[in-house]
Amino acid sequence: MTLHPKSPKVAVITGASGGFGLITALELARAGFRVIATMRNLKKRLALDEAVALENLAAAIEVRHLDVTAFDTHTPFFDSVVGEFGSLDVLVNNAGFSMAGFAExxxxxxxxxxxxxxxFGAVSLSKAALPQMRLQGSGHVIQVSSVTGRYANACVSSYSASKFALEGWSEALRLEMNPLGIRIVLVExxxxxxxxxxxxVRVGQAAFNVHSPNKERSLxxxxxxxxxxxxxxxxxVARLIAALAQDPYPNLRYLVGQDAKTFRILDSLVPWKIWERMVEKRIGL
Ligand SMILES: NC(=O)c1ccc[n+]([C@@H]2O[C@H](COP(=O)([O-])OP(=O)(O)OC[C@H]3O[C@@H](n4cnc5c(N)ncnc54)[C@H](OP(=O)(O)O)[C@@H]3O)[C@@H](O)[C@H]2O)c1
Structure with missing residues (x-):
């Protein structure tokens, strides 16, 4: 990879066909970034294209194909971004989904x-982005985790586990990359x-099966x-990500949303045995 420092700063975001990804792409563009908004299915680009046209942001946003599970494509993808746009300053690993259903x-x-x-999608993309960020001596990798990556919940064990894994991996990576000027941040x-x-949403295939012992609880x-x-x-969330992308010394973790912050307060105040009874009652477990 080569280094051609020039402004504006270049931000890559995954999963920009909708949700946080789409509006974060817009927010980053409004903040002055050159945004590479990626999605796995370019047929879904219309919503982003329309929003870009409405705000006259076409000069700031490029749409590219990227499937976060196509691991072999990640390094060539960043090579082409750096070749075309000159640097790689921010990676937002946003793409994700939730596999709901009782663990059984x-x-x-x-x-x-x-x-x-x-x-693995976020890990592979982070690893593929780091060589260029090392070369630059700077860069932000912003991992879109979840409050569920801090505090697990019933019926989302798979999702929680994937986000807990992302949190642990990113926490360690942060310690390794900080001395090199590369900032790893978790948004929750x-x-x-x-x-x-x-x-x-995806639901475990057995969740609503008549033979599932959890069918009624799932409903x-x-x-x-x-x-x-x-x-x-x-x-x-989009505004927070755009602010973090511009913060030279961001913290490791950011809970966002009143509900997420309430979880943290309850976690520090309420003993686990009382907490689990509250959850059982609230969800009807
Ligand atoms: N919304 C919430 O309440 C919430 C809370 C905590 C954390 N999060 C996290 O926020 C992130 C964004 O989710 P969202 O709420 O914006 O959901 P969303 O509206 O469902 O958007 C998810 C995005 O991820 C994309 N995606 C899924 N698998 C992909 C793959 N293999 N390669 C590339 N893109 C892929 C989807 O693409 P397609 O359109 O092709 O499916 C879509 O663009 C996720 O990591 C999620 O876990 C969301």
Whole structure:
């Protein structure tokens, strides 16, 4: 890889076809970054294209194909970004999905799929981006984790596990990269209104099977998520990511959303045995 420092700074984001990814791409562009907004299915680019046109941001945003699970493509992808745009200043590992379902009802294959995207995808892209950031002596890798990557919850064991793994890996990477001027940051949103909750949610195939011992509990959990989990405006997360991308000394972890912050307070105040009874009651376990 080569180094041709020039402004504006270059930010790559994954999963920009919708949700946090799309609005963060816009937010970064508004903040002055040259944004490479990536998605695994370019047929889904219309929403981003329309938003870009509406705000007159076409000069700041390039759309590129990138599947975070196509690991072999990651290094060539960054080579082409650096060749074309001159540097690589920010990587936002945003792409992800949630595999819901009681742990007993999620197969090993489904759990592995969850890890391929949420954990190995982010790991592979981070590793592929680091050589250029090392060369520059600077760069930000912003991992979109989750409050569930700090505090696990029932019915999302696979998702929680993938985000816990991302948190542990990133925490260690942060210690390794800090002396080189490369900042690793974890963003931990609570519940925000994106397609992750319904349209894009995956559910373990056995969850609603008549033979599942958890079928009734799964239905109650589905209704609880639909009716009782308040989902906030996702622009709060996009604004935070854009601010962190410009912060020369960001912290390691950022909980975002009142619900996520409440988890931290409860975790410090409420003994675990009381907490688990509260969860059982709230979700109807
Ligand atoms: N919304 C929340 O409440 C919440 C809370 C905590 C953390 N998060 C995290 O925030 C991130 C973004 O989620 P979101 O809420 O914005 O959900 P979303 O609206 O469902 O968007 C997810 C994005 O990830 C993309 N994606 C999934 N698998 C991919 C792959 N293999 N390669 C490339 N892109 C892929 C999707 O692409 P397609 O359109 O092709 O499916 C989509 O663009 C995720 O990491 C999620 O875990 C969300």
């Amino acid at each position: 009802d999620v197969s090993l294959a489904e759990l592995r799929e969850q890890f391929e995207t949420n954990f 949103p609570g519940a925000f209104a994106t397609d992750i909750w319904e349209k894009n 109650r959990f589905r209704d609880y998520v639909r009716d009782q989990v308040a989902k906030r405006d996702p622009r709060e």
